[in-house]
Amino acid sequence: MKPIIMIAWLLIAINFGLISACHASDRKGLILTKEGITKIQASLGKTPLFDKTLQQLKTEVDAEIEQGIDTPIPRDFSGGYTHQRHKANFFLLQKAGVLFQILEDEKYANYVRDMFFQYEAMYKDLPLHPQTRSYARGKLFWQSLNDSNWLVYAAQAYDAIYDWLPAADRETLEDNLFKPFADHISIDSPQFFNRVHNHSTWGAAAVGMIGLVMQDEELIQRALYGLEEDGLAIGAKDDDGGFLKVEGQGAGFFANLNEPFSPDGYYTEGPYYQRYAMYPFLVFAQALNNARPDLDVLNYKNGVLLKAVDVLLNLSDADGDFFPINDGQKGMSYYNDAVVTAVNIAYFYGNKDPRLLSIAEKQGRVLLDDTGYAVAAGIRDGLAKKFTKGSENYSDGSDGDEGGLGLLRHGDEALTLLFKYTAQGLSHGHYDKLSFSLYGQGEEIMQDYGLARFVNIEQKGGGNYLPENKTWAKQTIAHNTLVQNRQSHFSGKYEIGSLHHSQLRFYDASNKAVQVISAEELNAYPGTKMQRTMAMIKDEAFEKAFVLDLFKADAQNNHQYDLPFYYFGQILKSNIDYQIPRTLKPLGDNNGYQHLYLEAEGIANSENTKFSWLDKGRFYTLTMATEQGDKVQLARIGANDPQFNLRKDPAIILSRKNAKQTLFASVIEPHGSYTPVSESAHNSNSNIAELLVLQDDDNYTAVSIKTVKGDMRYFVVANKNVNKAAKHQLKLNGQTYHWTGPFQYFYLN
Incomplete structure (x- = not known):
């Protein structure tokens, strides 16, 4: 690493330091642990791929902070301005939260807090999305699936600033935004939540992760095991034209872990949707591993989630593009952010398979957490081996x-x-x-x-x-x-x-x-x-x-x-x-x-x-x-x-x-x-x-x-x-x- 870059990271560490003892807490973070933050802060400027990713993230979020916060009234389908803006916002929330945890610069915490309160001000009076095509309409988005995307990322951002926020602010956000949001995509949308499908995987992860931050056991149980009552008659169809398989007790995260995955780790919807579902599966599993290790989620069904990462990578061509069987878009590849997450988590929790490091090298970025640091350190130390795809x-x-x-x-x-x-x-x-x-x-x-x-x-x-x-x-x-x-x-x-x-x-x-x-x-x-x-x-x-x-x-x-x-x-x-x-x-x-x-x-x-x-x-x-x-x-x-x-x-x-x-x-x-x-x-x-x-x-x-x-x-x-x-x-x-x-x-x- 060039000396000027090392000096820059040292200045960041000196300038931002530990802001205040009041920010410290015995809470174990969902994704970034206190031990992980300490290790990362001590290694800034010494781990090239991690440093590169952090700088890219900082540049992106700083530019957005300069532009100001926009939370428009929802009106569009996918691709429209309001859809894309709210989608960009949930990514930014999570990224700003990570930057606050690592750099401890309060401008990132202020940005997360201010955006959350803009959403809080609008959400309590927000009707269902005006586009009526979906079998389960969201409020920010035309379908509850995208609302669940929002909450999965927002939960990580809320966790990042939880100890920094005053108790009164937390109470307001939880009462007026997070709890109603979780209720809408679950209790209000059983046809979406209580089934076995990648949609409900996102729903379960969303409800479960915000439940973990809020320490709301009812939400956690709902996420893990589903709603207790059937939500819709068999025969209704979802947005893709498939018939809904609506469950009673027994749906939720564990049902979605058990049914779609074979013991080998193949996901029945195919690699395109496996790639999409791996993010909520793995980040929720990582959060549960940190907050509820007694559940031993990463070893569930003989460690099927970690096996699935290897299967997913093998179901790609020589360029890394996933085979487009079933509903699969051509060009989707292991360069996707969800697969970056999968590779990092699988490496950290899966016996440090050096083949995964060669994929991470190609991806050119890592997660800014314990898992991403481990990957970047492994690459720095020359541990990578080629991931050879076979029959x-x-x-x-x-x-x-x-x-x-x-x-x-x-x-x-x-x-x-x-x-x-x-x-x-x-x-x-x-x-x-x-x-x-x-x-x-x-x-x-x-x-x-x-x-x-x-x-x-x-x-x-x-x-x-x-x-x-x-x-x-x-x-x-x-x-x-x-x-x-x-x-x-x-x-x-x-x-x-x-x-x-x-x-x-x-x-x-x-x-x-x-x-x-x-x-x-x-x-x-x-x-x-x-x-x-x-x-x-x-x-x-x-x-x-x-x-x-x-x-x-x-x-x-x-x-x-x-x-x-x-x-x-x-x-x-x-x-x-x-x-x-x-x-x-x-x-x-x-x-x-x-x-x-x-x-x-x-x-x-x-x-x-x-x-x-x-x-x-x-x-x-x-x-x-x-x-x-x-x-x-x-x-x-x-x-x-x-x-x-x-x-x-x-x-x-x-x-x-x-x-x-x-x-x-x-x-x-x-x-x-x-x-x-x-x-x-x-x-x-x-x-x-x-x-x-x-x-x-x-x-x-x-x-x-x-x-x-x-x-x-x-x-x-x-x-x-x-x-x-x-x-x-x-x-x-x-x-x-x-x-x-x-x-x-x-x-x-």
């Missing part, structure tokens, strides 16, 4: 028996396959059993669309979920999975989908050259069993790893099946003779098909259909084993979208009619590269000469892959006995093959 299989459901989410990775994330066989995922879930997405070094190869929403952009539906989230993004055809008779899984109905989950058949990533995951779905379509096996294979005959996809449907009757692949880039070559319509028309009338323009279609005329494209300097080829009469359609998202809410992304769809028991076999093959500067193309053609289905019945599925040089490979998978110790034999092309376990990849020559 993993995470269970879903409270007991880990409701499907799951599988990851296959090759190399340093050169290729990452995400395979979804989860439960519904509460109201944020999509209807896409056995779907997948594929990434290469942080770039999407085969995409999951994610949500249809422009978060906090007022021009797009007030920043809220758009109608197309239901009509497109949640529908099955919007995902890389099988669609029967152009109907979505579970008929696109939450009350059906929430009753079911897919089942893992097997997962094996022990051999990095051939990693395989297989799962089945029995309930998406009555009378139809779907089974998908996906393998990530690195074969010396191929330049790069590739993905083999075997999607098997076994139905009681004949049906039409559509299997879409959502790719990106410029089409290079296909062996289909496409017909181009003169006028763009939608593929269908509902279930998401109404949002797909048909751009071209043709009939498969050989046992293999090839489709190659170029994207971001890389070549890809999709090779599909096709049958006589199969239709290949090129489509593009964007039909029936008058407000232009959808991205205009392309897809290729393999459509097969009158099929009862059928197999869709395909290979997604990355190969070569293109450099615009030198205008040179390397290995731009596929290495696969032929992909054939050799056998597909109740017992076994077998395919062959022949390279352009004549190398032959067989991949076989058992459809019944998938025990690891089971011995199998199968005759293919006159030769009998033997293997042990559910699958085998044979190198013939």
